[in-house]
Amino acid sequence: TQLLEQSPQFLSIQEGENLTVYCNSSSVFSSLQWYRQEPGEGPVLLVTVVTGGEVKKLKRLTFQFGDARKDSSLHITAAQPGDTGLYLCAGMDSGAGSYQLTFGKGTKLSVIP
């Protein structure tokens, strides 16, 4: 069973601060996705990373996929209250013939105005 560990579980910061959340596994994934879920809503995809070492930027969000494709990080610059939510990482191992995304438990982020 592939497991994704996300850290920290909870993070509360002031508006304008920077932060990094992590997603780690002992398994290799063919791709990894980051989602944000707001209360009362379903997760919404932010980014998919496929290549080891890949870095993708989405406005103030920077995503990195580890060289070995076992871990990933999400860095937010100058956090805004609108960034508040549950950040989920999910890995896909398409080589196993399985169709399922393995999700981490998420990092719950609160950005205080």
Added chain:
Amino acid sequence: ETGVTQTPRHLVMGMTNKKSLKCEQHLGHNAMYWYKQSAKKPLELMFVYSLEERVENNSVPSRFSPECPNSSHLFLHLHTLQPEDSALYLCASSQDLKGDTEAFFGQGTRLTVV
């Protein structure tokens, strides 16, 4: 608007009741999924359908019964549930089953079993 609509948004049912959750997608996708989201646990995949055929069933108890009558609709039939089945049930769809395809989620049905 994500294009994936789930009804009802909230459901309270007794352990002897029978109810169904409905999911509809208007995105022209070929794959649909049911996930369970419980507190303090990762999202758990329950069922996967591709082109209306079930392709994965992750050891889900038989009190959960999925149905996919066409590529736009997915149901989850519930009967004789237990209190520990209380959770947020999320439906998702994707264009196909490829590894880098994007999954679009509905808003979920918050289920409480009493």
